[in-house]
Amino acid sequence: MMSWDAVYSLLPLVVGLPLLAAIACALLDSHRWRVGLSILFAFLQLSIVVMLLLAIQHSGAGASYRYALGGWGAPLGIDLVVDGLAIILLLITALLVLILSIYSAQYFSAPNKAAGFWPLWWLLVAGLNAAFISADAFNIYVALEIIGLSAVALVALTGTRAALTAALRYALVGLLGSLCYLLGVALLYRAYGTLDLVQLASTVQANPLTWASLALISVGLLLKTALLPLHFWLPSAHASAPAPVSAVLSALVVKASFYLLVRFWLEVLAPATTEFAMNFLGLLGATAIVWGCIAAFRASRLKLLVAYSTVAQLGYLFLLFPLAAASDISVPLIDSVSDVAGSAALAAVIYFIIAHALAKAAMFLAAGNIQSCYGHDTIDKLQGAARSQPIAVFTFAIAGISLIGLPPSGGFIAKWLLLNSAIQNGQWWWVIVMLVGGLLAAVYIGRVLTIAFAQTVAQSGDKMSTHLLPRGLAMCGLVLAISAVLLGFNAEPVLALLEGSAQISSMGAGGL
Amino acid sequence: MSAEIIIDIILSLSVLLLACLTLSARQVFTAIVLYVSLGLLVTIIWVRLNAWDVAIAEAAIGAGLTGALLLVAWRRLSNEAAAKFESSNDVY
């Protein structure tokens, strides 16, 4: 019999391998070596994550594993923890990193930019993975800094004034957010004398200090997640980054801080949360859906449209909080009906994260391809793009189906689950918001497609100087878009996987 | 009320005052100089709090290196109007 503990001991590699890849890419001078090694490391990372996934599944529903780094164990040492929620995010990260690495290998053909890109890329991946598996509040701060600083550096790689300004604002917002988070952690440590999330979860009480630290931690993480009033930095940063970077920023980076918010609100600081606060987050999310869609419709550039669409889609994620509040997700009552509804909301949101990550990454790659072909991405000047760039437009359309939430895509299933959970909880008003959001998404995606499929004016045919892109660039986006749709066809196995993992309160219970 | 606590109160008040002065300084250069002195003053507080390791690091990195970086950048960014935070119009 294979010992599953042996598999679990691979857990530190999830952070170690990307760091090693970053060093290798920084030390090596040859472009070919860098690319080859990166793709190899991406494969390795994926296989380790898959092994961990199998181990988690083997251990049964609600399983989690704690790895005591340094052998000290919390609270003195730092523990890593992997449970169903974390492993799903690790998996989607590993998958996207593999495809985006293949894309980037062709995208960054100029050695100058590639030299900077690969080490930063891997450092960002290390930060993401570290944030997903960390069980220590201060360690999460360091992981957030890794994510923030490397994301800023990657945005700045474009080198234009717009990109540099966006990167500078992103950097300042990131610093502000991290410091708010750190003050929250400092207060928690002061009151409870531990940084371990599980120990905090079992000792925190609802008192003013806990509320203060919850508020600070939330403001810090909301700044990084770009929930509506704090979203101002996102569109310019995501729109002006290089295409694969935009893809990873929208698909994973904002999700990392959302994931941490979920951990803190539903798990670590659950005793201090109130239903009112949860509903407030939901309200902000609902506003973000509507406002993001309108801004996306009014955007003049394709990548900016996609970035505003991220603001809107992030809004859906925050509907989790009111739904979870209504069903008391944080209390593990196995047989109660309300708990089932609560974990259904969490499962829906996880499904949403996966579907959005795939679709949005595909969309940014398609937009990037169109941009590098035309030399611009002004939406009004994209007439005839469907003819000159069929694959890119096709990718955009398929990804759009998932974003709108049309059947049979992954986005449809995600929204369906979310709708169901809202109806089960009797919170019908969120249903209206979701339906309006879907309609508005259809409008802004329809606008792009109408222009792309429009007949080109006769004279513009020879005026357009589109240079051909390598086939691989187009295919990567297509693969992502199709998998976003396939996610809808294969809802059963994915849901079965979520079923066991969506029990968030298992993190403490299943610990060693 | 011992002498110790009076020292602490004086240190606290001067740190707060210095922080306000730093942020309200008319010239950016003055702000940088005041920030460095704030860093050095804070170093004394770290010593008062028994944090010698932090005090050394604060003096060397927090006040020293950060101050040097700010001063070096200030020479190019000293033009107040140019270095203002502007949202890029080309995004919209």
Next chain:
Amino acid sequence: MFISLEFQQQNTNEKELSRVTCWLLGAIITALSIALTIALLVTDKAVPGLADLAAKNLDISGVENPVTAVLLNFRSYDTLLEIAVLLIVAVAILPTQSSTTTQFLSVDDKIIISPVLVGLLKWLVPLAILVGGYLLWTGAYSPGGAFQAGAVVAGAGVALSLAGRHDFLWQTTKARVALNLGLLVFLLVAAANAIVTGTSLQYPVEHAGWLILVVEIAATLSIAAILLLLFVRLKKIAERSEQEINQ
């Protein structure tokens, strides 16, 4: 307060916030700070935190300075990631063009600097390196350690750079190795630990002392190199033009 942050940044021509907004903002922040202060005052703090646990395990940590024990043994994972943070900024501002020279430090004798300065540098640089070495060594027993030592050594480089005669060529292999060495050695030691003890970053008790020293030496080198890089590159870009900075 954050809405006004947005307000300011979206209004491209708004140079400063209006007086009323400033006062309002100040009032809100003051109110929040007071609320936070009250929350601090009414809640007891956990005494003595992790001090007891740290003191109890100090004997088997391989060092005698508790802060160094926390940084490089108990919670060494944080330090590992922190060196990665430094590396990010280093990579982000590193010149992109590769070079043919192998010498990291170049001296331009044609630049004339005052003999007083030369004499001063002759004393200052070895002294800083000596102090750095001392801080590194003493970090195991008393205040000091890799960060402080790295900063002091970087200070020697800063002095050289300010004198104007020396130039650092960051695209050389030597420089790149120096920048990455800290993280690399840290990772290798972590991996070796995993093989020997079965747990990553867990030092075998009898070997903890020298292993930590190895990690610290490599980390000091990298921290010094990265901090120096930050200063030198910022100085260069502040003095020169866009094309020149990539060389």
Next chain:
Amino acid sequence: MTQDLLYSVVGVALFGIGVFGVVVAAHVIRKLIAVNIMGIGVFMVLLASAHHGAITDPVPHAMVLTGIVVAVAGTAQCLWLALRIQLLDENEAGESTQ
């Protein structure tokens, strides 16, 4: 105990002053100084919490050391970006006057 409370409160106040500065200041360097003052505030809360009279808790000290290094890294990155923007603007201005 009073020493600890005093410095915790001062830390919170410094954080507040820093937040105000970040939002109000227009110049990048001023914003960065304000961020660093926020950082000092957080560090002060941490170190004050670590101070229990004769006993000192080393864990917050290590956290603050990490925080100081991260702060200087972030500051350097922001300055680098600001300088590059400045260079681009100067080049542009130079070209348009020629």
